[in-house]
Amino acid sequence: MSNRNTTTPDHAAASAKFLLDQERANWHDQALWFIRQKRDVTARQIPDWEQLRNAASQIKQNVLANLDDYLIQFEKKALENGIKVHWAADGAEHNRIVLDIIQKHGVQKLVKSKSMLTEECHLNDFLTSNGIDVVDTDLGERIVQLAKEPPSHIVLPSIHKRKEEVGEIFHQHLGTEKGASDPAYLTESARQHLREKFLTADLAITGVNFAIAETGGLVVCTNEGNADMGVHLAKVHIACMGIEKIIPKAEHLGVFLRLLARSATGQPITTYSSHFHKPRAGQEMHLVLVDNGRSTQLGRPHFYNSLKCIRCGACINTCPVYRRSGGHSYHNTIAGPIGAILAPNADMRKNADLPFASTLCGSCTNVCPVKIDIHNQLYQWRQVLVQEGHVPKSKAQGMKVMANVLSNPRLYRVAGKSGRLMMRMMPGLANNKALNPWAKQREMPQPPKESFRDWYLKNRSEK
Amino acid sequence: MKVGLFIPCYIDQFYPQVAIATLQLLEKLGVEVAYPLQQTCCGQPMANSGFASLAKGCDALFTRNFSGYDYIVSPSGSCVLHVKEHLYAAGNEAAATHIRNNIFELSEFLTDVLQVTELEARFPHKVGFHISCHGQRGLHLAQMSELVAEDFSKPGYLLRLVKDIELVELNRKDECCGFGGTFCVSEEAVSVKMGQDRVADHQLNGAEYITGGDVSCLMHLEGILRRKNSPVKVIHMAEILNSSYE
Numbered sequence A: 001m002s003n004r005n006t007t008t009p010d011h012a013a014a015s016a017k018f019l020l021d022q023e024r025a026n027w028h029d030q031a032l033w034f035i036r037q038k039r040d041v042t043a044r045q046i047p048d049w050e051q052l053r054n055a056a057s058q059i060k061q062n063v064l065a066n067l068d069d070y071l072i073q074f075e076k077k078a079l080e081n082g083i084k085v086h087w088a089a090d091g092a093e094h095n096r097i098v099l100d101i102i103q104k105h106g107v108q109k110l111v112k113s114k115s116m117l118t119e120e121c122h123l124n125d126f127l128t129s130n131g132i133d134v135v136d137t138d139l140g141e142r143i144v145q146l147a148k149e150p151p152s153h154i155v156l157p158s159i160h161k162r163k164e165e166v167g168e169i170f171h172q173h174l175g176t177e178k179g180a181s182d183p184a185y186l187t188e189s190a191r192q193h194l195r196e197k198f199l200t201a202d203l204a205i206t207g208v209n210f211a212i213a214e215t216g217g218l219v220v221c222t223n224e225g226n227a228d229m230g231v232h233l234a235k236v237h238i239a240c241m242g243i244e245k246i247i248p249k250a251e252h253l254g255v256f257l258r259l260l261a262r263s264a265t266g267q268p269i270t271t272y273s274s275h276f277h278k279p280r281a282g283q284e285m286h287l288v289l290v291d292n293g294r295s296t297q298l299g300r301p302h303f304y305n306s307l308k309c310i311r312c313g314a315c316i317n318t319c320p321v322y323r324r325s326g327g328h329s330y331h332n333t334i335a336g337p338i339g340a341i342l343a344p345n346a347d348m349r350k351n352a353d354l355p356f357a358s359t360l361c362g363s364c365t366n367v368c369p370v371k372i373d374i375h376n377q378l379y380q381w382r383q384v385l386v387q388e389g390h391v392p393k394s395k396a397q398g399m400k401v402m403a404n405v406l407s408n409p410r411l412y413r414v415a416g417k418s419g420r421l422m423m424r425m426m427p428g429l430a431n432n433k434a435l436n437p438w439a440k441q442r443e444m445p446q447p448p449k450e451s452f453r454d455w456y457l458k459n460r461s462e463k
Numbered sequence B: 001m002k003v004g005l006f007i008p009c010y011i012d013q014f015y016p017q018v019a020i021a022t023l024q025l026l027e028k029l030g031v032e033v034a035y036p037l038q039q040t041c042c043g044q045p046m047a048n049s050g051f052a053s054l055a056k057g058c059d060a061l062f063t064r065n066f067s068g069y070d071y072i073v074s075p076s077g078s079c080v081l082h083v084k085e086h087l088y089a090a091g092n093e094a095a096a097t098h099i100r101n102n103i104f105e106l107s108e109f110l111t112d113v114l115q116v117t118e119l120e121a122r123f124p125h126k127v128g129f130h131i132s133c134h135g136q137r138g139l140h141l142a143q144m145s146e147l148v149a150e151d152f153s154k155p156g157y158l159l160r161l162v163k164d165i166e167l168v169e170l171n172r173k174d175e176c177c178g179f180g181g182t183f184c185v186s187e188e189a190v191s192v193k194m195g196q197d198r199v200a201d202h203q204l205n206g207a208e209y210i211t212g213g214d215v216s217c218l219m220h221l222e223g224i225l226r227r228k229n230s231p232v233k234v235i236h237m238a239e240i241l242n243s244s245y246e
């Protein structure tokens, strides 16, 4: 058993804090629910939606089963296309490779379009500490970057910030008017600010949504066109991807592009799907393929399925717990249900609370465009975390007592009777808010005089 | 047809009226029902907390109690789903398999096995139906808002057979109530907030009663309603379907 003294202090405590501001919490819930509903509407415009999910899931199944072959095929094609290919075992190696390229070109200023992988590797911090100025060019990402916070959502990085707060951040960093909160004004100010960054940057970093094994090319999806802008203006392009981003053929792209935007924001398609196959004349193009725990997850039979994820965020938007606890409560780069099944792979001890931050309602599984059985994996992680000793001793002992009582009918009846009696005679104790988390904001059930079994014996058995 | 009545531990202890209504309803529909006296709990509280390894005793007991019935019926979708998905009994696997394949939540038993087309019930109130996630997404008792498919609802069909009932539409028809087993205490703040939002949806749409097929959800919602001194009451679906038999 570990020394952790509680299972869920982190997520539970952080959520309780998030919920102190009920107005913000309600707004957060409603904003995300609005997107979830938009997703429902656009999904229903495709009569074959469920078949499309099946197709996507099976394509990814094939990829995961043959990942090594596809990666080799992809690398070969990419090299033929003139792309310089790098492999990184973990985040640190990824960061060093990126820094190396930057230093070789003597670059001081660079722009980055949104990439959850570079977040996962903490690239910004690493580059900043090496004297490199990184500018995130996705609007939401730029907002949290200026606020010195991590994104709270993989698609909507600053969804936890209200427009008044954005106005204040922009006032401090971009010199907008104090008190301004008009989204059009703020967006225009950010555009001007970012335009200057695009024009002066020598190097652009992008993520990768899909890498095509057959062609050695890659596709980046953005709504703001910022990946395009960055790459087209810079002399060097570095694309960073997790090794699971592969799809076998260009013909498979259609399946994923139809699913991605609809699942993410309820749009029929992302505004920009940029295809990069080779460096343009005079440009250098690098690709970093990162493992960082993915092959470990691939080797976990119950969990490898999670590598199908295309990072649409639909499971996050639909999750009733996420909507009411905010992304930062998950203390992991990827929040919400998918984060909760990916995070323990990286560090079981640190993330042992996350698989418990769910009611197992299953809504995530239903919206997932690649049909990851998220809620079953949450259940399975709980079993693994218990077996590996990452739950508090007190909980394990309590469970043992409970299991003992519940597998012994006579003990169960005695305990039930005394339990009900206690509750009837001392409702004050059962309702003690400090000792009983149930009763803090809820009444206890009112105990009846007799159990059903007692009633049954009197009313049926004796007849 | 011999039916074994499975009454989960917390219904036995805290909500006997739900068990009584279930029994009476099945009897009125001509079913031969027996309640195995040595039953306790399906083991779900341990399993969902990660301690499936400690649920073996419950599994063995459950299998002993319920082998020998054609069907097992219970007024709790969540427990039924647990048994269906996770009941294993070393040394008695044939019996456990039979149970997994023949256990039914009350409303699916009524619609799919008994195929009832009429009920003598009457319940002249405005009622909101809270579908439990395990019942809906686990047992597929109703169409799920996330999926692109035809609409249907087994509990909804049954409730519409009740005279003078007025079912209210909810804004979020299948949002989780936040109970979630041990989640309701380990994540107290989120659990309560989810429950409060769920209650608010029913109130906004004018429900006098909140009903459902899972006492666990209802217990949680009831606790929130009573803390707020709300006049809205909770009632299990079995009590409504049985309401004219009292």
Ligand code: SF4
Residues within 6 Å of the ligand: A263, A308, A309, A310, A311, A312, A313, A314, A315, A316, A338, A364, A367, A368, A369, A370, A371, A372, A374
């Ligand atoms: S797990 Fe599924 S729903 Fe969630 S982000 Fe990944 S692809 Fe989207």
